[in-house]
Amino acid sequence: DGGITQSPKYLFRKEGQNVTLSCEQNLNHDAMYWYRQDPGQGLRLIYYSQIVNDFQKGDIAEGYSVSREKKESFPLTVTSAQKNPTAFYLCASTPTQGAYGYTFGSGTRLTVV
Amino acid sequence: KNEVEQSPQNLTAQEGEFITINCSYSVGISALHWLQQHPGGGIVSLFMLSSGKKKHGRLIATINIQEKHSSLHITASHPRDSAVYICAVQGAQKLVFGQGTRLTINP
Numbered sequence: 199d200g201g202i203t204q205s206p207k208y209l210f211r212k213e214g215q216n217v218t219l220s221c222e223q224n225l226n227h228d229a230m231y232w233y234r235q236d237p238g239q240g241l242r243l244i245y246y247s248q249i250v251n252d253f254q255k256g257d258i259a260e261g262y263s264v265s266r267e268k269k270e271s272f273p274l275t276v277t278s279a280q281k282n283p284t285a286f287y288l289c290a291s292t293p294t295q296g297a298y299g300y301t302f303g304s305g306t307r308l309t310v311v
Numbered sequence: 312k313n314e315v316e317q318s319p320q321n322l323t324a325q326e327g328e329f330i331t332i333n334c335s336y337s338v339g340i341s342a343l344h345w346l347q348q349h350p351g352g353g354i355v356s357l358f359m360l361s362s363g364k365k366k367h368g369r370l371i372a373t374i375n376i377q378e379k380h381s382s383l384h385i386t387a388s389h390p391r392d393s394a395v396y397i398c399a400v401q402g403a404q405k406l407v408f409g410q411g412t413r414l415t416i417n418p
Binding site: 207233238239286288290299300301302303304305 | 313315344346351352353354355356359397399405406407408409410411
């Protein structure tokens with residue numbers, strides 16, 4: 199079955215360490231997105247990519263970095279510059295950017311101690 | 312003021328009750344999505360609407376473009392419907408999400 203795989207489901211890191219969250223899709227979608235979810239708030243866009251080797255900052259990109267070397271993969275690195283990294287991170291994809299039909303992953307809950 | 316507002320924020324009901332969750336938005340949109348998030352965190356897309364009404368099983372979603380309002384209804388609610396329901400509006404470049412409505416259905 200096609201879908202998005204995010205791993206790991208839970209991640210713990212010490213403060214000051216960079217950490218990379220994985221997002222892989224086998225839907226042949228061009229566009230991929232990373233969102234952050236905090237309690238009581240809506241999901242907020244961190245980064246998005248419309249095509250391989252291209253990505254754009256979202257609303258809250260500071261302290262994060264991404265790459266898009268392959269169509270299937272859009273990893274997110276949470277750097278030590280991110281002031282408050284503990285959150286739930288969701289990856290999503292669409293056939294093309296702005297298209298209908300979002301598919302979401304199951305998310306990664308990151309806790310920084 | 313948030314661009315997408317959901318009400319209520321929390322809703323507890325008994326099994327079998329008719330449930331309504333509301334979503335109001337203030338921006339121009341090309342479509343509106345209703346999403347379901349279970350306790351594990353993964354999100355499932357329930358509906359995508361640009362006009363009128365859609366039905367899937369016990370779930371019904373409606374949208375009024377002129378009033379910038381959408382509702383999600385659940386008929387004959389069941390404890391397995393307990394989840395967070397999220398409204399998201401699709402603008403030109405991205406989705407804008409509401410804060411979600413936490414629904415708990417008691418047996």
